[in-house]
Amino acid sequence: MSSERNDLVAKARLAAKGAYAPYSGFHVGAALAFEDGSVVTGANVENASYGLSLCAETVAVSKVLSEGARGKLVAVAVAGGKPGERTPIVTPCGRCRQVLHELAQLRGADPVIWCAGDEDVLEMRLSELLPNAFGPAALD
Numbered sequence: 001m002s003s004e005r006n007d008l009v010a011k012a013r014l015a016a017k018g019a020y021a022p023y024s025g026f027h028v029g030a031a032l033a034f035e036d037g038s039v040v041t042g043a044n045v046e047n048a049s050y051g052l053s054l055c056a057e058t059v060a061v062s063k064v065l066s067e068g069a070r071g072k073l074v075a076v077a078v079a080g081g082k083p084g085e086r087t088p089i090v091t092p093c094g095r096c097r098q099v100l101h102e103l104a105q106l107r108g109a110d111p112v113i114w115c116a117g118d119e120d121v122l123e124m125r126l127s128e129l130l131p132n133a134f135g136p137a138a139l140d
């Protein structure tokens with residue numbers, strides 16, 4: 001495993017510790033790496049009204065955009081699960097793929113997505129996870 005991948009997955013695992021997930025008990029962290037070397041993380045935030053819950057990737061993207069950052073997204077790591085239990089590979093949900101696409105398209109990026117489990121990391125490009133995506137260009 002590359003050190004870049006290991007480092008970003010480790011940051012996602014650390015971010016998962018900040019999850020607020022009293023209902024599912026499923027703690028997820030996301031780490032977004034940018035071309036300038038900066039990394040922004042997020043964790044899932046659940047709500048008693050379940051449908052209002054936010055995924056880790058959406059929280060991270062919201063942090064980036066709300067702080068005015070518009071850097072080129074080069075890599076994303078997602079990791080998580082139920083603490084103390086063996087966890088499978090965690091992939092971004094459909095909504096988060098769309099949210100990540102919006103951020104990536106600001107700079108024409110197709111970031112690598114590292115979806116981590118306890119033992120394996122699935123590596124895919126965002127364009128593979130969300131082919132033929134609808135994005136900002138469609139509104140031009």
Ligand SMILES: [Zn+2]
Binds near residue numbers: 058092094096
């Ligand atoms: Zn999601």
